[in-house]
Amino acid sequence: MKKGHIIGLGIIAIAIVIIMTSIGDASSYESFNTAWEMKEDGEDKAIHVVGKLKKDTSGQVTGLEVNEDKTSFTFLLVDNDGTEQKVYYNEPVPADFQRSEQVVVIGSYREKEIFVADKILMKCPSKYQETDVQAAGM
Amino acid sequence: MINTFVGNMGHLMTIVAFVSALVTAYAYIQYFRANEIEKASWRRFSRISFYIHAVATTMIAASLFEIIYNHRYEYFYAYSHSSKALPVHYMISSFWEGQEGAFILWAFWNVVLGLILIKTNKFWEAPVMVVFALVQAFLISMIMGVVIGDLKIGSSPFMLLRDATQAPIFEMNPDFVPEDGTGLNPLLQNIWMVIHPPTLFLGYASTLVPFAFLIGGLVTKRYSEWIRPALPWAIFSAMILGMGIIMGAYWAYVTLNFGGYWNWDPVENAVYVPWLILVASIHTMITFKKSATALKTSIVLVIMSFILVLYATFLVRSGVLGDASVHSFTDLGLSGQLLIYMLFFMVIAIFLAARAWKHIPTSEKEASVYSREFWIFLGAVTLGLMSFQVILPTSIPAWNALVESFGGISNMAPPADQIEFYTKFQLWFAVAIALLTSVGQFFWWQKIDKKALKDALVLPYIISVLLSAVIIVLAKVYDWKYIIIVLAGTFTIVANAVILAKILKKSTFKLAGGSLAHIGLGMILIGIMFSSGYSDVISINMSGLTYSNSWEDEMNKEHVLLWINKPTQMKDYTVIYRGRQKKVVGVPEYVPAKILESTGNVNEALALEDYKDFFKKGDSVKIVLEENDYFKIDYMQNEVLKFSLSPMSQFNEGMGGLISSPDSKIYLNRDLYTYVAAMNDYEDPEWKEDENYEVAPGDQFHIADFVTYFDGAEVLKEIEGYQLQEGDVAVKAKLRVLDYDVEKTLEPTFIIRNNQVGKLPVIDTELGLKVSLENILPEQNKFVFKVNQYQKDYVVMKAIVKPYINVLWIGTIIMLIGFSVAIFRRFDEFQKMRDKGLE
16 A cells, blocks of 8 residues: 555545544534433533523513622523523623623533523624614714 | 715725726736737736726725714714724724725735736736736625615625614704714724734735636646746735734734633634645645645645635625624625625636646655655645634534525534634644654755654754753643643754754755744744643632532632722732723823713813822813723732733623723733623612711711711812802811721712702712711711712622743744745745746
8 A cells, every 4th residue: 555545544534533523522503492301311512502581571681690799690591492491601791691682502401490501692783773873863 | 964975986986996807807818818919008908907996996995994084974884883082093993894894905905916916927917917807806896885676786885874774863854964983893992903904804815816826827727837926925925814813813812801812713713724724835835846746736725725715704704604603794795795706716716727637747756755745745734634623613604504595404503612622633733733844844954864864853852852841840731732732842943943053054044934934833832832721710719608509619710709999819919909990191001080070072081180290180181982991900919019900891882881801911921811801880870778877076987888987077168160159058078988998088068058958969989889968966066977878899800820821922923934034035036037037
């Protein structure tokens, strides 16, 4: 076998390893229900859940509890299927958190009552809204 | 009144630039095909056409800048990216904050590069400029803003606000011009953001040059000659792109607060991958020049680097990343256009390369293990695998979009812990690259056999093992992975330094580019290992509080809550938060915010007290960006103030809240990095219920937790900002409130006029107190104070020690110097050949 072939085989082998781990380590988008099923099946992998913050009838965010030392907090997230879940995040409350239209939590269930987010991504309302233009002008 | 002239001008120039780009492409094709007699006139026509294009492109940029510079908020672009408070250098950042501005910048760089190529090339001018003109046509089309039926081509930066939004105010008054813009994202208000985007886009733009030479070579059947003119440009491109990446990393380090310089965010990956491929292509091109091998590999790599830049642009700017990235751009509906742009050049390049494939000279000889070609090839392969490993998961959102566009469902998400995921591969690839560079360099400079190789490597090997041992012991590197990195890094540095010494002894500095760049690489590797691998969060909560949930205690609390003036223990330091500060024009240090009162004008404040020799009470002072608060954090050791850091935060309504930037204490061997993660909002405090205190002058009592002395009261003859009349009685009480080592004087005032009582309370935002003098009881010689509490000012802070981060920054500088030396050398070679009339 020529050296070229060995190198070629080596490249293919590494490429396959890369593809396999990329698929293996890739996370997935889940709902709270499927995430809990995964947890019950013993899978602890961190997953993504997309949802909205729970709001009361007047549109105020409810269920946000900041820890006494202000370095962590819990909140209620309603996923796209309508399941409500208490989520814990071990960071101070991000400043634009309550304004966010959509929240993606990346993490896993610790127990049924609490989903622990390792990371939170927020989608905030577009910077330029019609009302803003008016407010800026009046 | 609305000024439509500039916008119309800019829009007109966009169309001129687009048409002239197409005309240039056509004219250069004709010039290329024309016979000897007609050639001169076609050449003149092509050049004039490109010059017109160049002028038009410059005018587009000038018009947009005029709109921003003169605060023309009737334009959407100025309104949404700028504001009156911005200094000029940040207006420049506003220019490219939006996507349209970024495309203009890109097109502008292409024009500059095109002009240089016309000047420096003879033979290659026509084919290269055809590619340039076509790229320009695509880029300009992104900002055309032409709507034909349902088809929208490009997004124009010259759109008026009233056309861009449907705000009701425009129905009442179409000529309405907003007073002020919504401002530039404060994160971009940083000097690195003024120079990082132009550098990065010059890097993007310059990848076009080697690609254009390659296409020229394939069309003219000069399958190998294109390498010589392309090589200096490929190195230039790699240097500029590398510099852009480093600037971006440095910007992230000093402005963003994710706690580092690299996050494996899709936006970062999207520039990292083309850069790796570009570096690989440089190496194979150099090999080809030396020994006529690796031509096909070079062709593939040059095509890939250009297409990957377009793919990166597509990923970042099409909105396909969606919520996968923290800083993806808003979707302007350009995704289709970007895709066509990318596919157009991909198809052309693949077609031309495939057509020429069997004519491309290859060397049949199998490369020996003791040849430089072999090692370089291995290096290029490793770089290729490195980029493959990054681009694959980064493309997951694009994959989802693709599956969904065919009606399928894909719920794949990028890896949850990106840093861990990418690091576990990139680390080992980087170690492999480091070892390959050190071995490869020896083959590079001399023909070598097994024995000679051993002799050459023994000395650097021994030196680097000894050196590594010293580093490992002194810096306490006990993790086996990190030990390997130290070994690989020092081996690279030592081996390349040996080569460098030899080169300098034997010939000129001109040839030293390669070894310098590789020394830089070794330092970067070691610097990254220390600053990231041994990055140490020192703001561990040591309050000793326990929480109700047992599992919560296991979580590392990586932030500390600092109440104002209260000393808090944090690893080796005692830290104290000392309040907010502002930056004032003409004052080299930060000024306490409490002695400044906003006048209502933009960036202007009234001084409430004298401040050193800089200003007096009552002066009006100019503030640099009034929204910015700098939180003073004192770091003490053994009761002695060591230094203060002032991390910045800005409460920005328009951008949706708090935006923070860190501040670092920079030592030779480490950085102490500090940022504010949350702060007190005292704009609209919810005062707690009234508390009344009856005290006599000279008494000591407690307000909340504060020891307070009532020193007495005095009758006032006059009160600032208040007209006293005949018969009025005004009394000012003096309270001294102690908060740890700080003593504050609060002086509430009490006025009696015609049996009516007026009270002037004092509010201290730092202590969170509102105190008013409610009543005076002369019979009992007592004063009644009403106190409302809110909460003391605080910050939640994170502090990280990053050891040896300077090794990383110095390594990048050495690498960039290496690139520069190489550019100089290769361009010199090209010029000599050209002037001989060979090219």
